[in-house]
Amino acid sequence: MSITAQAGATTAPAAGPTVLGWFEPGTDAWHAARANGIGGSEIAAVVGLSPYESRFSLWHRKKGVIGPVEESEEMYWGKEHEPAICRRFAREHPEWFVRGAFTYAHPDRPWQIANPDRNLWPTDSHIDDRIPAAVLEAKTARDDTGWGKDGSDDIPVHYRSQALWYMDVTGARRAFVAVLIAGSEYREYTVDFDEAEAQLLRDAGARFMDDLARGNRPDIDGHSATYQAIREIPDGLDPVDVEIGTALRDRFYAAQDAAWAAEDELTACKGELLDAIGTGQRAVCERQRIATRTVRDGSTYSLMPARTRRNAR
Structure with a gap:
């Protein structure tokens, strides 16, 4: 690139x-x-x-x-x-x-x-x-x-x-x-x-x-x-309430709701993907790697995506 x-x-x-x-x-x-x-x-x-x-x-x-x-x-x-x-x-x-x-x-x-x-x-x-x-x-x-x-x-x-x-x-x-x-x-x-x-x-x-x-x-x-x-910038903790604007509040709520929905969808997709590849190691589509499955003690330990935040930017 x-x-x-x-x-x-x-x-x-x-x-x-x-x-x-x-x-x-x-x-x-x-x-x-x-x-x-x-x-x-x-x-x-x-x-x-x-x-x-x-x-x-x-x-x-x-x-x-x-x-x-x-x-x-x-x-x-x-x-x-x-x-x-x-x-x-x-x-x-x-x-x-x-x-x-x-x-x-x-x-x-x-x-x-x-x-x-x-x-x-x-x-x-x-x-x-x-x-x-x-x-x-x-x-x-x-x-x-x-x-x-x-x-x-x-x-x-x-x-x-x-x-x-x-x-x-x-x-x-x-x-x-x-x-x-x-x-x-x-x-x-x-x-x-x-x-x-x-x-x-x-x-x-x-x-x-x-x-x-x-x-x-x-x-x-x-x-x-x-x-x-x-997270590193504040030093200490003051036990006080800090008023924020409604726009930031609404944006946070919307992002949180979207994240929960995306997490549910991702979990469902990962389940279907694991079910599709069975005992296979890698999921591919049109010769492109999609995810890699690792196993410990005979069971799936993780499903690592090939497309990460790093290479999707």
């Missing part, structure tokens, strides 16, 4: 990006280096494409109102698998030098931060620590939902945003994304720099930083990260 925008002037850093240092991901120093800017894993939230973070929650993290994102099991294992995935890429591509990368900032936009997993240079060229020829990102995924044909540029859009952000900062004009799917399937994807898409991300990033500086809080949306952020 592409990110479309009006094309602007190319702003690749001619002299290379500013090197902020080398930091272990997730450490206090790593968070501090990114605190006053937007990193590659954050830009998707700024443009409303992240399944993990919303513009609202990111704004409050940058303001220091809520803490950093806590490391999930998915994040932990992604970090653990990263070196192995990068080694596999290096073995598959002897034409590239594969080296660790620093944390960088764009020389003209110091709030634009990049922390690629690896930098790449052709083996027949000179290695310049500041300006890589390409960057490499290592990912893990539970299944291939959102991932297209091996060798294409068809990757989840939030990862595409990250790759474009890193290229824009470092001056690289190609990004490789290597992914380990379900713990055993290795695939590679190639994303080439697109000036129009990069311009959209830059402009959105600049507006976000301006909103931070001016204290313009983003609107509340339906992202789960927004709700979680709102």
